[in-house]
Amino acid sequence: MSTRHPRARLALLLGPPMLWLGVAYLGALAALFVTALWTQNGFTGQIERVWTLDSFKTLFTVEVYRTIALRTIAVAVLVTVIDAVVAFPIAVYMSKVAGPGLRRFLLVAVLMPLWASYLVKAYAWRGMFSEGGLVSSAFEAVGLKSPGYGLTATVVTLSYLWLPYMILPIYAGLERLPDSLLEASADLGGRTLQTLRRIVLPTVVPAMAAGSIFTFSLTLGDYIAVRIVGGTNQLLGNVVYDNVGAANNLPFAAAVATIPVVVMVLYLAAVRRTGAMESL
Amino acid sequence: MTMSRSTRIVLRILTVVILGLIYVPLLLVLVNSFNVSNTFAWPPREFTLEWWRRAAESQGALDALWVSVRVGLAATVIALVLGTMIAFALQRFAFYGRDVVSLLVILPIALPGIVTGIALNNAFRTIFGWQLGFVTIVIAHATFCIVTVFNNVIARLRRTGVSLEQASADLGASRFTTFRLVTFPMIRSALLAGALLAFALSFDEIVVTTFTAGANLQTLPIWIFNNLFRPNQAPIVNVVAAALILISVVPVWLAQKLSGDAESLGAGR
Numbered sequence: 001m002s003t004r005h006p007r008a009r010l011a012l013l014l015g016p017p018m019l020w021l022g023v024a025y026l027g028a029l030a031a032l033f034v035t036a037l038w039t040q041n042g043f044t045g046q047i048e049r050v051w052t053l054d055s056f057k058t059l060f061t062v063e064v065y066r067t068i069a070l071r072t073i074a075v076a077v078l079v080t081v082i083d084a085v086v087a088f089p090i091a092v093y094m095s096k097v098a099g100p101g102l103r104r105f106l107l108v109a110v111l112m113p114l115w116a117s118y119l120v121k122a123y124a125w126r127g128m129f130s131e132g133g134l135v136s137s138a139f140e141a142v143g144l145k146s147p148g149y150g151l152t153a154t155v156v157t158l159s160y161l162w163l164p165y166m167i168l169p170i171y172a173g174l175e176r177l178p179d180s181l182l183e184a185s186a187d188l189g190g191r192t193l194q195t196l197r198r199i200v201l202p203t204v205v206p207a208m209a210a211g212s213i214f215t216f217s218l219t220l221g222d223y224i225a226v227r228i229v230g231g232t233n234q235l236l237g238n239v240v241y242d243n244v245g246a247a248n249n250l251p252f253a254a255a256v257a258t259i260p261v262v263v264m265v266l267y268l269a270a271v272r273r274t275g276a277m278e279s280l
Numbered sequence: 281m282t283m284s285r286s287t288r289i290v291l292r293i294l295t296v297v298i299l300g301l302i303y304v305p306l307l308l309v310l311v312n313s314f315n316v317s318n319t320f321a322w323p324p325r326e327f328t329l330e331w332w333r334r335a336a337e338s339q340g341a342l343d344a345l346w347v348s349v350r351v352g353l354a355a356t357v358i359a360l361v362l363g364t365m366i367a368f369a370l371q372r373f374a375f376y377g378r379d380v381v382s383l384l385v386i387l388p389i390a391l392p393g394i395v396t397g398i399a400l401n402n403a404f405r406t407i408f409g410w411q412l413g414f415v416t417i418v419i420a421h422a423t424f425c426i427v428t429v430f431n432n433v434i435a436r437l438r439r440t441g442v443s444l445e446q447a448s449a450d451l452g453a454s455r456f457t458t459f460r461l462v463t464f465p466m467i468r469s470a471l472l473a474g475a476l477l478a479f480a481l482s483f484d485e486i487v488v489t490t491f492t493a494g495a496n497l498q499t500l501p502i503w504i505f506n507n508l509f510r511p512n513q514a515p516i517v518n519v520v521a522a523a524l525i526l527i528s529v530v531p532v533w534l535a536q537k538l539s540g541d542a543e544s545l546g547a548g549r
Binding site: 006009010013014016017018020021022024025026027028029031032035047086089090092093094097106108109110111112113115116117118119120121123124125126127128134160163191192213214217218220221222223224228236237240241244250253254257260261264268 | 284287288290291292294295298299301302303304305306308309312361362363365366368369373375381384385387388389390391392393394395396398399400401402403406407419422423426480483484485486487490491501504505508517521524525528529531532
């Protein structure tokens, strides 16, 4: 392209999207954190623009919120680990064992559920865990009691929902790993496990980190799946939702919402070091 | 890969098991939509088409579907324009702050949906003083759809380079002609794939939507969610769910046709 007025053209190109993302989105985020430092009038329900740390104080001192925050982070870690463990073998099989035809088929098979609606998938697991549903039938068949709706169902459902987000980056990472490297390892006497550990793993870890951004973040922000299969358990998302809706306590909701943001920012900073951001 | 035979077999078995786990719940919903009993009781005793007939007449579900389609289209158009602009800016220009811009594009999906949702809700209501409704849903959806278009277009621009455009300019084509005859055809399928992803993302989104839709407007996911816990609506919810599973074949098939590399299908969410 010609280089006349490159600055002006750049400004024209970047102006509208930056106005949208920078002003509308970042502005909204900034306003949210400011709101967290305001307070709500207990009688009128109106927001009072008085600077206070009350919302954060409540958040850190009331035990229920501490429990929910820790539970949410634990569930996010668990879901991420489960997805990484489940995604690894299928990604290796797809990229390094299956022939081109089968690989295409498997990719489509893995991707299709990604396109099925989030709600439908959560709903499907509500059916699985319902009384008399497939899970309880299967558990009873071997003489066990079904977990029913609860934290177990939540972890299973969330792992199921985000699984494709983990399979795809690992698959893409392994795709880029040349087969000749694996053959060289074998020629030099490396056994399968050794090759997996010394060659495949270093490829897979950044890919898993990239995938984990989604599994982790989506779990931190979820409140729908929890409502559908979680029984009486709550995650941070539910607290935020209840405080925006029923309680209409926006400052407190905003304060609660800063927890996932802080966790995610720390997480993104950590993941950046693995080089995962480039493979997003 | 030179793997031992037993490793291959273990991997194959695991793959089959995982695929089974992926599809069993979805099949269950499909089967259940024909189940005479309107609970999830397993196994089903008798089958019927009655629920499908009733669902086709459910005004609430149809209205919600129409809202979802309009929101999806509007958000996709905005995302196409803005996402493409950012992709061109980042790929064709070197400037200070590029990293910040690329981080800004992924932020709306990298941060939990609930944060995006409440931030926009707060901004719309308390800062701008707007009523929540169609426009606010579209703005919210477009914000997180930009990244899917951006990802697809920038990947294409990286692959194609600028030599063809330079050749076109050298041969005397105006900038507009070059765009129309050279640049646009090069990125057309990437735009389509990005648009498809953006539409699907918007069509499926519920967390951000619940915060930006207000009380009077329902997208299809919100309709499903609102009816999920009503026992007498269960059969219709089941049919809508089953229909959505069947429809999800379409974008996969389309995207396969469009790009040939299925990887781009899932990327960028």
